[in-house]
Amino acid sequence: MLNMAEIDTTETTPPLTQKRAKAPLPDSPILLGWLRQMMLIREFEVRTMQAYQNRQIGGFCHIYIGQEAVAVGSIAAVNPDDPVVLAYRDHGHALARGMDPKYCMAEMFGKIGGCAKGKGGSMHMFDAEHYLYGGHGIVGAQTPLGTGLAFATKYEDEVIGEGKSDKVTLCYLGDGAINQGAFYEAMNLAGLFDIPVIFVLENNRYSMGTAIERGTTMAHALHAKSEAHGIEHAIVDGKNVMNMYQDFKPIADWCREESRPFFVEAQTYRYKGHSMSDPRKYRTKMEEEMEEQDDCIASLSTFLQEHHDVEPDAIKQLGRQVKSQVRQAVEWSNQSPETPLDELYTDVYTDVWGPFKGTSKPEMLQDENE
Numbered sequence: 001m002l003n004m005a006e007i008d009t010t011e012t013t014p015p016l017t018q019k020r021a022k023a024p025l026p027d028s029p030i031l032l033g034w035l036r037q038m039m040l041i042r043e044f045e046v047r048t049m050q051a052y053q054n055r056q057i058g059g060f061c062h063i064y065i066g067q068e069a070v071a072v073g074s075i076a077a078v079n080p081d082d083p084v085v086l087a088y089r090d091h092g093h094a095l096a097r098g099m100d101p102k103y104c105m106a107e108m109f110g111k112i113g114g115c116a117k118g119k120g121g122s123m124h125m126f127d128a129e130h131y132l133y134g135g136h137g138i139v140g141a142q143t144p145l146g147t148g149l150a151f152a153t154k155y156e157d158e159v160i161g162e163g164k165s166d167k168v169t170l171c172y173l174g175d176g177a178i179n180q181g182a183f184y185e186a187m188n189l190a191g192l193f194d195i196p197v198i199f200v201l202e203n204n205r206y207s208m209g210t211a212i213e214r215g216t217t218m219a220h221a222l223h224a225k226s227e228a229h230g231i232e233h234a235i236v237d238g239k240n241v242m243n244m245y246q247d248f249k250p251i252a253d254w255c256r257e258e259s260r261p262f263f264v265e266a267q268t269y270r271y272k273g274h275s276m277s278d279p280r281k282y283r284t285k286m287e288e289e290m291e292e293q294d295d296c297i298a299s300l301s302t303f304l305q306e307h308h309d310v311e312p313d314a315i316k317q318l319g320r321q322v323k324s325q326v327r328q329a330v331e332w333s334n335q336s337p338e339t340p341l342d343e344l345y346t347d348v349y350t351d352v353w354g355p356f357k358g359t360s361k362p363e364m365l366q367d368e369n370e
């Protein structure tokens, strides 16, 4: 049980490179579900870019295309009530967590039907019902929050509930965030107090226009940073959802069982620019083309056809379904009213305190078709 007075800070750290067996792959209906989720995210992002260009979306907007396997594979490996917190490139995680694309799109349109009543925008997807705690624009700011969320679950289970800690928190961050002081403070506390948070570093090789080797020490061995805090680590293939899940699931199970932190480096690539206004002059077309050959949607489609006798038509059908779902999300966002000015004064302070009760529930509009 968690007892701050009894924490033995002199305890020697166990070896930090434990090899874990891969989790078995689930059956084809689940794999098809992952494919559908990744296709949904990609289609959603394509329509997001169009809406941005049509000026239906303003402000900062960061596209997740290319990285879909990271969110889908890792979120599939945890329980639906395990907390999730992330940076600003957040649409994909929100959809993978189960947010309705309508609420995600309307949020970017700045409409009342958005998940945060249109007051957050692209970088601030929140969905308390799905235990999704944002969407944060300050690089690295989510890492102390993720550590705090995980501390809260541990405290709730062990001190208030007098039982065993039973949750893990997923805290996603980019490779640029690794250089933020807040992340080191977060890792220090997580390592010191055995806080069950998994730092999921999405290494897409760039922080805005800066390649990781140019801005980060030990770029070839990032785990040195977590090792310094006594935190276990693993490098996983973030470009393949099956590898991502199979490696991530045993890690998540271990963190839950042991109530300990973990640092996962998911190696991936963002196909588009840093944000909507990035001409990508810092990298070559050839590099982009090479990276795109190893695409998460293409590889799972091929696997399903070759190993599960899934017909190409079934995959085309999924494509039609997600297109129509995203089209409806755009139409619904267009029709949703502008957020009224008096909303400026709501949700500023909370009047309910306690774990996971801080955010007010947005009044998501009802779809006529529902």
Ligand SMILES: Cc1ncc(C[n+]2csc(CCOP(=O)(O)OP(=O)(O)O)c2C)c(N)n1
Pocket: 089, 137, 138, 139, 173, 174, 175, 176, 177, 178, 204, 206, 207, 208, 274
């Ligand atoms: C504290 C802070 N410094 C600088 C910025 C400006 N900024 C926004 S995104 C970004 C790059 C972060 O890159 P990375 O963490 O690799 O995430 P990615 O965009 O690749 O997903 C920077 C420097 C910021 N938002 N916050």
Ligand SMILES: [Mg+2]
Pocket: 174, 175, 176, 202, 203, 204, 205, 206, 207, 208
């Ligand atoms: Mg990056």
